[in-house]
Structures are given as structure tokens and as C-alpha cells.
Amino acid sequence: MSSLVRRGPTPDMLLLDPRGVPVSFRLSRSAVLLTVVAAMAAVAVATASLTLGVYPISVSDAIGIVGGGGSLIERDVVLGDRLPRALTGLGVGAAFALSGAILQRIAANPLVSPDVIGINSGAAMGALTVLLVVGGGGLQLVTGALAGALLAAVMIVLIAYRRGLHGFRLVLVGIGVAAMLSSAISYLLTRSDIHRAMSAAAWLTGSLANRSSLHVTIIALALAVTVPALVVGSRHLRLLELGDDLTRTLTGAGQGRKVALLLLAVVLAAMATAAAGPIGFVALVAPQITRRLLAERQVGLAPSAAVGALLVVGADLAGRLIFAPSEMPVGVLTAILGAPALLYLLARAHRIGAAG
């Protein structure tokens, strides 16, 4: 044990207490282990996705190409297509998972995720307006999605905020807004011609095909802004589940931190949707898988993010390999891989705490 990390109150707990910094963190060994294993697996899958596909490249070649070598066509395949795709996948998976983990805590409800409370529908509405009405692509699409998501989020918070932000009211307002937006989406889909409807449906599933440095930048920016804030705010998340009254008694803090955390979750989901479309189910399933693997009532933001990143890059690689030479959008495969994992963990739950 170095002086940075000390033994905590229980065998599973570690205390992270950097010298000269007036903060300390409690870490759980199992959470650290899960984070490291899932993150390493995610990086391994991402590396594999650089080499596999219609144009196979060996691992050492791929690393060489990223380092600056390789022929023109190899550089185009790896740097122009597969690398941005893998990076976007890692970032988007982590962002959706973080967003879901925060929202599930704020609302104290395991079914809550950005898709349920209308943030994804907002992004989808914005993107579809660009796609079907304006007829744009690329940067316009990203801007539309981002604007739509933020607009939906502002609407939800403004309607739900009434002498504080209550989890239950937030969820109800969220499903109302989501229902309204998804009706509008259905309307746009039935009113447009079948070819545009098909491409819109593909976008609505969430896809990592044809990503560029634009998408990598968006998701990197989102994580760079939110993660430092989350490191500070995460300790407050555990308290939120105790309810507003108890939280205020224990910390003296009002609604401000809750709104700030909600805002972080919204920004993460909005930027992730802008970068890769509303990839479903990641935000719901990654925190739940984490919670069930750790079988403890801890916040688990870092492990959730790692599990989410692994799920998305894994699903994307599977969608590319199984259906080669064409491919299946990643949003389809996240459910096909994630749902059985969650169902297995639910069925296997042998402790009261693990069953939730």
C-alpha cells in the first residue's frame, strides 16, 4: 500500500487520499477490478476492429499505420474509416452509460435512461428535421441532433421544475415529452418517401458507419467537459437516492447539485446522440449490468462507462463481421448483446441486494 491508497473500513474498500489535495475517495476493489477488466476488453475489441473486416490488416500493421506507416489504401481504410469509428464507439458507449447511470440515480428508478425521458427523441427529431425536411447531412445533421436534444432537455426541466426538481415528476414529464416527440417522428416518417424513410430509420437505430474526425471531436469534447465535473459530483449521487429531505439534512445542499448532475447527463446523451444517433439500450443496460455484477449499492460511474464502451464497440464489430459485406447498424446489436447479458444476471441473482 502506497501512501496514496490506504486500506478502507471494509476489506473491499480502498481509500484514495492524494497528499496536498483536500479531497479523498472511497474505492471498492471489485469496482476497480471491473473497470480495469472492462476497459481493457473495450480497448482490445477496438484494436481488433482496426484489423478485421472486408480488408483484413494484421495487428502489427494496424499499429504501424496508426503510427504513420502503411500504403495509401491501408491508411485510408484504417485512419479514414476504422479508427474514427472505433474511437467514436468507445466514447459514445461511455457517454450513454454515464448518462444512464446518473439519471437512474436521480430518479431512483432502474428503467430511466435518456431514451425514456425524451432526450434521444429530441435529438432524433432535430436530426430527422434536417434529414427529411431540409435535406442536409454531415455537420448539419450533427447540429440538428444536438439542438433537438438540448431543446427537449430544456423543455423537460422547465416543465418539471417546481419548487425543486423531483425525480418522479421529472420522469413523468420526460415520458410526456418523449411521447409527443416520437409521435412527431412517426408523422415525419409516414409522410416522407420510402427511400428517405429508410435512411431515417437507419439513423434512428444508431449507426457508427462513416464516422469522421468530426464525430470523434464531438464525443471527446463531451467527455472532456463532463468527466471532471462528474468526479467531483459523483459522491452526491449516492445521497440522491435517499430522497430530497434526507439529502438536504445530510449535506445542507439544495436542488442546485441535482440540476447540475441532470445537466451533465443531458449533455452526455445529447452529444453522444449527435455523434452516433440514438443507440438504444446502452444507457439503460450498462449501469444495470454494472450494478448487478458489483452486487452493491454503489454509484459505479467508472465501471458503467467501461461496460458501456465495451458493449458499443463489441456490438459494432459484431454488426460489421456477421453481416459482411454489408453491415447492421450498431443500435440493433447493442440490444441483441446487452439484453441477454442483463437477463442472465437477473436470473442468476442469488442475493436480495443483487436482485434489486
Next chain:
Amino acid sequence: MAATAPERPSDVPSAPARAVVAGSGLLRGGWTRMLGLAVAVALLVAVTLGSVLLGTLPVGLSDVVGALTGPPDSDVERAVRYIRIPRTATGLLAGTALGVAGAVMQGLTRNPLAGPGVLGVNAGAALAVVLAMVGLGITTAAGYVWFAFAGAAVAAVFVYLLGSLGLGGATPVKLALAGSAFTALLGAITTMITLRDASTMDDFRYWVVGSLTRSDGEALTAVAPLIAVGVVVAAGLTRALNALALGDDLARSLGTRLWIDRTVGALAVVLLAGGATAIAGPIGFIGLVVPHVARMVAGPDYRWVLAWTAVLAPTLLLVADVLGRVLVRPEQLQVGIITGLAGAPFFLYLVRNRKVVGT
């Protein structure tokens, strides 16, 4: 239950107990609620009549009487008999079924986000319909009915069994999570099929919106008894749902046999939501939201919640359908679109301005 609810204890009550103790709706007292319900029923009757009379083709009361009493002998009477009346009946049946199914589901899972879809009913029906389109080449609306019902039933049974595995049986959280996971899985398979086949996508995008115009009299008479049985079973469950709202432990000590009530409740949801999806396609919003409106009006007692839901849900569905006919004449908007676009703002208004009553 509300009349005998204990006073708020001095210590901090658990969330579900607090919801029952502190919750009371817009209308308090048995007589006010009864009177309110009578007004709501009158409104439903008026809306039903409006749904038969209003639309692109002007219809008079005499035409309706003519269509009902003998063989139709004018175009208007034929339209009433073969289009307007089946459409209105679909709205009444599907609305009631979806609303009651949603209320039962929210009670069983103690989760405000649980609609009829949470048992995987909509996703199962959608997958079965897509398989019927691709595998058997069925493209008529009436042909989908039994596929949709079978898909809904199989999915619900599967979700229930999955949620019952492991310790503690079908606990609310496990049921809700197993349902959402399975729904996502089935939805992914459906998307996988439709994305690879443009013609199926073309048929499917209309089926999936939900509409009251696709069932004929034959399909309706076949599905109506299922829905009726579902409503009766759900009505018999109201006391159990009230007990369940207090939490598993308290419900058990009050004498509720948890697994029997949960199984019976799930059966009712299958009959109701499966039947509704079979005749009208997946209409999600009604089942999710109307029970909340009922709770805001009548308080958390499930006997009142179910009664109000059974009246309000078909009213809302029929109003949405009539609006869809009248707003963009001579074209029509599917009812699934209108319920979301017009119903959601109303719901948001209620959520913002009424005290929210927990499930």
C-alpha cells in the same frame, strides 16, 4: 382503502407507503368521485356518438338508426355500418383495454414507467406481424390480428418466466427490467428484418403507428370477449393491487398471496394489451399515461384508478381519432400520432399543475 388509510407516521415512511398515505386526487370523497365518474361516462357516450357522426362524410342520426336496424340501403348507411361503427368499436375496446392493462402493470411493478408494453406485448406483436409479412406474405390488416395476439402472448409469458427466475420470484424490479430487456431484444430483431427489406418496412411503418381503421366486424367480435375477460379479471384484482402498493412485505402480511396475484395480473395484461394490439396496432401512450391522469383525479386507490382509467382511456383515444379525421381533411392522421401530439401537452399540463400522486 383510502378511508381506512392510517395517519402519516411520525417517522419517515417508505416511498410507497408515503404515496398511499399522502396521496389524494382532485376529487375527494366517495360521492364526488361517483358524480365525477358519471360525468365522465356521459362524456364518453357523447364522444362515441361524435365518432360515429363526424368525419369526411357527413352522417345524420337517421342514417345511424338505419344502418343499425336493417340492411344498409344507401352509401352513407353502408359507410356507417362497415367503417364508422367498427372504427368506433375498435376505439372503445382498444382504449379500455390499453388503459386498464397499463394501470394493472403499474400496480404490479410499482413503477410509474410501466405501461402495457413493459411485458414485451407491443414488441412481441410487432415481431410476429413482421414475420407474417416476410415469411407468409400476409399484407391485409385483418390477417395480422391473430399473429399480433399470439406474438404479444408469447412475449408476455416469456418475460414473466424470465422475471420469475432467481431468488424472490417475479419482484417488481426484476419484472420491469426483464421486460425492458426483452422488449429491446425483440425490437432489435424487428429492426434487423425491416432494415434489410424495403417493402416490409413500407408496410410495417404504417402498422406500427397504430390506427383504429384496420379491424372489421369479424376481428372485433373475436377479440372483444378476450378483452372483456381481461377487464373482469383486472377488476377482481384491485384490492390486491392496493395491498401491493404498500410493498411486498406489508402486502404479504396483509394476507396477499403475491405470486398468485402477480400471475393473474400478468394474465389480465396479456388478454387486454394483446387484444388491443391485435385490433389497433401498438398504441403506447394511452396505457402509460391515462392511469396517471386517473390517479391525479381520483387518488391512489386502485378501485377508483381502474374505474376512471376504463372511462378516460377510450374517451381520449376516440377524441384523438376524431381529431385525426377532422384536422387534415380530406386526409387522415393515424390515431397513434394524435394521441402523442395532442395528449402529451395535456398530460404535461396535469403533471405540472397537479400534485403528483405516486404509484
